[in-house]
Amino acid sequence: MRNKEFDSEAALKDALATFWQHGFERTNMPELLDSMGVGRASFYNAFGSKREVFLQILDLYFEMVRSHLCGLIADANDSRHAVALLVDGILNVAKSPEANATGWRGCLIGNTALELGANDPEIVSRLKKGVDILRALFRKAIALPSTSGVQRSQLDIDQAALQLVASVQGLLVLAKSGLSDADIKSARTAILATIT
Amino acid sequence: MRNKEFDSEAALKDALATFWQHGFERTNMPELLDSMGVGRASFYNAFGSKREVFLQILDLYFEMVRSHLCGLIADANDSRHAVALLVDGILNVAKSPEANATGWRGCLIGNTALELGANDPEIVSRLKKGVDILRALFRKAIALPSTSGVQRSQLDIDQAALQLVASVQGLLVLAKSGLSDADIKSARTAILATIT
Numbered sequence: 001m002r003n004k005e006f007d008s009e010a011a012l013k014d015a016l017a018t019f020w021q022h023g024f025e026r027t028n029m030p031e032l033l034d035s036m037g038v039g040r041a042s043f044y045n046a047f048g049s050k051r052e053v054f055l056q057i058l059d060l061y062f063e064m065v066r067s068h069l070c071g072l073i074a075d076a077n078d079s080r081h082a083v084a085l086l087v088d089g090i091l092n093v094a095k096s097p098e099a100n101a102t103g104w105r106g107c108l109i110g111n112t113a114l115e116l117g118a119n120d121p122e123i124v125s126r127l128k129k130g131v132d133i134l135r136a137l138f139r140k141a142i143a144l145p146s147t148s149g150v151q152r153s154q155l156d157i158d159q160a161a162l163q164l165v166a167s168v169q170g171l172l173v174l175a176k177s178g179l180s181d182a183d184i185k186s187a188r189t190a191i192l193a194t195i196t
Numbered sequence: 197m198r199n200k201e202f203d204s205e206a207a208l209k210d211a212l213a214t215f216w217q218h219g220f221e222r223t224n225m226p227e228l229l230d231s232m233g234v235g236r237a238s239f240y241n242a243f244g245s246k247r248e249v250f251l252q253i254l255d256l257y258f259e260m261v262r263s264h265l266c267g268l269i270a271d272a273n274d275s276r277h278a279v280a281l282l283v284d285g286i287l288n289v290a291k292s293p294e295a296n297a298t299g300w301r302g303c304l305i306g307n308t309a310l311e312l313g314a315n316d317p318e319i320v321s322r323l324k325k326g327v328d329i330l331r332a333l334f335r336k337a338i339a340l341p342s343t344s345g346v347q348r349s350q351l352d353i354d355q356a357a358l359q360l361v362a363s364v365q366g367l368l369v370l371a372k373s374g375l376s377d378a379d380i381k382s383a384r385t386a387i388l389a390t391i392t
Contacts, residue, residue, distance in 0.1 A: 113310075163387075
């Protein structure tokens with residue numbers, strides 16, 4: 001089709017950045033089109049709606065996060081180190097100089113859950129996939145050998161992974177509520193201390 | 197003033213329920229006026245703007261949560277029991293049958309942090325107060341005598357309180373991402389197990 005001359009992959013990446021920074025509702029159409037560098041007609045032709053783009057950028061985000069974090073722990077060979085790499089990896093991804101109120105844009109999974117997760121079943125079913133990706137990454141990290149020689153059952157691994165995902169998401173909530181850097185650092189230390 | 201004939205306290209409570217369920221951006225003016233049962237002229241006369249009402253309902257929420265949770269632990273005399281009362285108190289407040297995608301409307305502090313905390317310094321400075329209220333409640337609970345005889349330093353109490361607030365907020369993020377009831381229950385158990 002002639003009017004798909006723009007690079008739709010690049011346009012989606014730009015849309016991801018915009019939605020991540022401002023959320024679904026606060027991103028209006030002119031802003032979205034502007035950030036994607038596409039005209040209105042091309043946009044509707046290629047994507048159909050703002051919501052459809054949002055669903056696509058959620059998938060793009062999940063894949064980006066999965067591949068980035070997976071790479072971070074690819075060479076790790078002990079559980080505690082791998083968990084620290086994941087926690088710091090998520091925190092780093094969640095920082096943004098453009099988030100001028102706190103310096104944190106957060107994780108798009110958490111942001112979307114708290115913006116839309118009360119009333120939007122289709123979004124929730126997408127978000128489950130994102131949470132499952134994070135849980136699987138932490139399970140993989142925790143299942144690595146422990147330098148302190150701890151043996152973990154599959155149940156222990158599952159529970160610790162869930163707990164770590166919750167703690168990191170919770171820390172991002174507090175970071176976006178204006179938690180001080182010192183408190184963020186201390187909370188990070190406490191999270192890592194749960195894995196021996 | 198003649199046009200303040202409506203009960204502005206009751207109207208604010210209704211506004212709180214609406215903003216809590218739908219978030220700041222998704223609540224449009226007709227919906228807000230309708231839920232508050234006030235006309236446009238009375239609304240602008242009494243409150244000035246949607247944003248001004250939102251700031252007021254944040255304060256109302258903080259006070260409501262503080263007073264409710266404070267009451268829950270008023271008679272508690274051991275730390276573990278008091279922490280369980282607070283965790284369950286927050287989870288109960290965050291449930292809502294009207295949140296039809298997940299059954300969870302979440303905590304308004306966390307919801308607002310993730311919706312607006314990247315770009316809105318005025319909101320962030322309000323949210324800090326809300327987080328401080330939660331931290332103070334958990335400090336109070338953890339400082340109670342421990343049935344297992346553990347003695348905690350002030351630093352330990354502060355860190356555990358911060359960790360508990362983060363864990364509960366994180367659990368609400370996952371609840372609004374569609375976490376199963378079984379996983380929510382297991383995460384709750386793990387949170388409580390951090391306090392001996």
